[in-house]
Amino acid sequence: EPEVTQTPSHQVTQMGQEVILRCVPISNHLYFYWYRQILGQKVEFLVSFYNNEISEKSEIFDDQFSVERPDGSNFTLKIRSTKLEDSAMYFCASRKDRNNYGYTFGSGTRLTVV
Amino acid sequence: AQKVTQAQTEISVVEKEDVTLDCVYETRDTTYYLFWYKQPPSGELVFLIRRNSFDEQNEISGRYSWNFQKSTSSFNFTITASQVVDSAVYFCALCIQGAQKLVFGQGTRLTINP
Numbered sequence: 110e111p112e113v114t115q116t117p118s119h120q121v122t123q124m125g126q127e128v129i130l131r132c133v134p135i136s137n138h139l140y141f142y143w144y145r146q147i148l149g150q151k152v153e154f155l156v157s158f159y160n161n162e163i164s165e166k167s168e169i170f171d172d173q174f175s176v177e178r179p180d181g182s183n184f185t186l187k188i189r190s191t192k193l194e195d196s197a198m199y200f201c202a203s204r205k206d207r208n209n210y211g212y213t214f215g216s217g218t219r220l221t222v223v
Numbered sequence: 224a225q226k227v228t229q230a231q232t233e234i235s236v237v238e239k240e241d242v243t244l245d246c247v248y249e250t251r252d253t254t255y256y257l258f259w260y261k262q263p264p265s266g267e268l269v270f271l272i273r274r275n276s277f278d279e280q281n282e283i284s285g286r287y288s289w290n291f292q293k294s295t296s297s298f299n300f301t302i303t304a305s306q307v308v309d310s311a312v313y314f315c316a317l318c319i320q321g322a323q324k325l326v327f328g329q330g331t332r333l334t335i336n337p
Contacts, residue, residue, distance in 0.1 A: 140323070142323070142324070144325075150329070151314070151327045151328060151329045151330055152268070152314060152316075152325075152327040153327070154323075154324035154325065154326070157323035157324060159323075164323055165323045165324060167324075198266055200268060207321075210256045210273060210275075210318055211273065212258075212270075212325060213270075214260075214267070214268040214270070215267075216265075216266070216267040217266050217267055217268070219266065
């Protein structure tokens with residue numbers, strides 16, 4: 110069964126450093142997402158991406174965050190200057206088209222900012 | 224705005240007991256989708272079920288069953304004859320038609336004791 114792949118599974122970074130989280134969505138999917146889960150809390154929507162542009166973003170997704178689809182397969186989330194409160198599990202997800210609500214989530218990247 | 228409430232923060236039962244996880248949602252939209260995800264200790268989100276708002280039939284899958292009641296805006300999840308491997312955090316989520324994001328509840332941490 111097709112999977113959404115996220116790398117790395119765990120990343121430790123120093124406060125103030127830039128970090129890039131990587132995702133390979135399912136190849137025929139058109140919509141891509143990033144979600145965040147602070148430890149012990151609920152999963153929160155960050156951003157959706159379609160047709161090479163952001164289609165929706167949450168209040169959490171401020172100027173420190175950016176997303177990119179640099180080639181035909183990767184989908185990245187960049188945090189420019191990490192803060193302690195950015196420590197969380199970050200999930201990438203994709204879905205096939207606007208009428209298909211079958212979201213597929215990756216296994217997540219646990220980001221620890223020290 | 225949409226909202227999902229999982230009032231049970233933690234549930235602990237003994238193996239082989241039946242357990243029901245509650246989910247109450249709020250939306251003004253008439254077409255929407257409801258989801259349940261399982262998050263085991265390893266952290267990934269495991270898809271369990273998706274149900275659209277026009278399908279109120281209850282569903283059974285092995286030891287799992289779901290009770291969708293539009294009249295009470297609830298989508299409850301029952302595990303019959305629970306097993307230790309069912310221990311996880313379970314999330315209920317909502318997506319309205321045409322929207323991009325999933326709105327998650329706070330999650331219920333289920334512990335099955337041997």
